[in-house]
Amino acid sequence: MATLSVTRPKKSRTLTAVMALYLLYTLVPLAWLVINATKTQASLFSTSGLSFGGPFALFDNIAQTFTYNNGIFFRWLGNTLLYVVVGAGGATILATAAGYGLAKYRFPGRRAVFAVVLGAVAVPATALAVPTFLMFSKLGLTNTPLAIIIPSLISPFGLYLIWVYAADAIPDELLEAARIDGAGEFRIFLTVTLRQLVPGIVTVALFTVVQTWNNYFLPLIMLSEPKWYPLTVGLNQWSAQANGAGAQPIFNLVLTGSLLTIIPLVLAFLLMQRFWQSGLSAGSVKQ
Numbered sequence: 001m002a003t004l005s006v007t008r009p010k011k012s013r014t015l016t017a018v019m020a021l022y023l024l025y026t027l028v029p030l031a032w033l034v035i036n037a038t039k040t041q042a043s044l045f046s047t048s049g050l051s052f053g054g055p056f057a058l059f060d061n062i063a064q065t066f067t068y069n070n071g072i073f074f075r076w077l078g079n080t081l082l083y084v085v086v087g088a089g090g091a092t093i094l095a096t097a098a099g100y101g102l103a104k105y106r107f108p109g110r111r112a113v114f115a116v117v118l119g120a121v122a123v124p125a126t127a128l129a130v131p132t133f134l135m136f137s138k139l140g141l142t143n144t145p146l147a148i149i150i151p152s153l154i155s156p157f158g159l160y161l162i163w164v165y166a167a168d169a170i171p172d173e174l175l176e177a178a179r180i181d182g183a184g185e186f187r188i189f190l191t192v193t194l195r196q197l198v199p200g201i202v203t204v205a206l207f208t209v210v211q212t213w214n215n216y217f218l219p220l221i222m223l224s225e226p227k228w229y230p231l232t233v234g235l236n237q238w239s240a241q242a243n244g245a246g247a248q249p250i251f252n253l254v255l256t257g258s259l260l261t262i263i264p265l266v267l268a269f270l271l272m273q274r275f276w277q278s279g280l281s282a283g284s285v286k287q
Helices: 013-036 058-104 110-122 125-139 146-152 156-169 172-180 185-196 198-213 217-222 231-240 251-280
Strands: none
Touching (some): 013 251, 058 110, 058 146, 058 185, 058 231, 110 156, 125 146, 146 198, 146 217, 172 185, 217 231, 231 251
8 A cells, every 4th residue: 555755845044044034124123113112212312222221111101102192192093993994894895795706706897807906906005095185185075084994995905815715715516505405695695605705804804904004195195184193194293293393202102102003913913813824825725
């Protein structure tokens, strides 16, 4: 009886060195942020950026961040959560429904839609920011939350990812069996296919959440009132206070606010890594 032997891949010193450099390049900025968030404004520029110095002021900085300027940081955090929940959540739902429909249904113009989606993936969001601002200005929607939420609902990359995942993960025979049992198309989508699409949906949700959470240029040109700012634009406003006459630098609060801003994203990736890793690898192996 023939036995199947599995050959272990050889270790590559060059690849290991490259990955070590990449890991160092990735972690050094994060370490710099964590270290400097523990310093006071006075000790921030009197000590090395990658070494602790002076009094440990992390908890004082956190308290000042949440109370500075009448607690505007809380307002910016709430705005960011609103944009992420409604914008990224809506984008995930729309991408799931549209990607599944394109993958499993045949209709005239399907190839044209495929070409448009691929073209939209290649267009950077910053290139569309100014035309989007002019259009929303005509509609009178600038300086409102809708100016951030509505553009965030569109995710061509998420639609394409769900399309590819649905074509591979949901066999046509499963849909035919459900139809023979008398289930309608909407019921099939809700009760049969959504469970199969969970890894792809989680992957798309993470991408859209990160994109919306880090969105900077669109809110910068759409919003003029600080009460509607997300965290990215608000922290940049705090950083800009260090310039001009009567400047009041608060870089320690900017760094602490930046550290607090990335914590939810890190937790989301750690908690959902099992789903999005399987979603990204879907279709990589031929059956």
